[in-house]
Amino acid sequence: MSWTRRTVIGLVVCALLPLGAQGCGTGEAHGGAGAVSPSPVGKVLDDTDETGRHLREVAKKDAPEVGVEVTPDAGGGWDVRLTLRHFRFSPAGARWKADPGHGLAYLFVDGRPVTRLRAPEYHLAPRLVPHGTHHVTARLYADDGTVWAVHGKPVESTADITASGVETSGR
Incomplete structure (x- = not known):
């Protein structure tokens, strides 16, 4: 299924990006508490x-x-x-x-x-x-x-x- 492959690729990209990159993570990059x-x-x-x-x-x-x-x-x-x-x-x-x-x-x-x-x-x-x-x-x-x-x-x-x-x- 292509959607599964895209999801896995997206997760890998987020894991490889430097910490704090916007668009990945738990939402702190978009205004979460403590950010x-x-x-x-x-x-x-x-x-x-x-x-x-x-x-x-x-x-x-x-x-x-x-x-x-x-x-x-x-x-x-x-x-x-x-x-x-x-x-x-x-x-x-x-x-x-x-x-x-x-x-x-x-x-x-x-x-x-x-x-x-x-x-x-x-x-x-x-x-x-x-x-x-x-x-x-x-x-x-x-x-x-x-x-x-x-x-x-x-x-x-x-x-x-x-x-x-x-x-x-x-x-």
């Missing part, structure tokens, strides 16, 4: 953020920057807008590699991950921001899953917002 690209960009630190992602230290002069602005919308939700410097969003399916100033942003509300962003705007649904004061944080990541960092701190920005709800009188 960090051997990119010459910055230095991967032993430190991690609270999600377990390693920090990728870069010099301040070369570091990406992010600012976050959150404004209420008419429907009760929140509009999030990121301002970026020295950073470009990579398209979905980008190579699992750290390229200078490229990647994606993660959005957190009160430390809980909400979404991954590949564009500078996002709408937060009202259910994600209940009554009270909250912290909305945008953090920048390289395409290999490492966190861009300067002086051992993640490149991120936080906006504090207060959601006020309609109080019921109990009558």
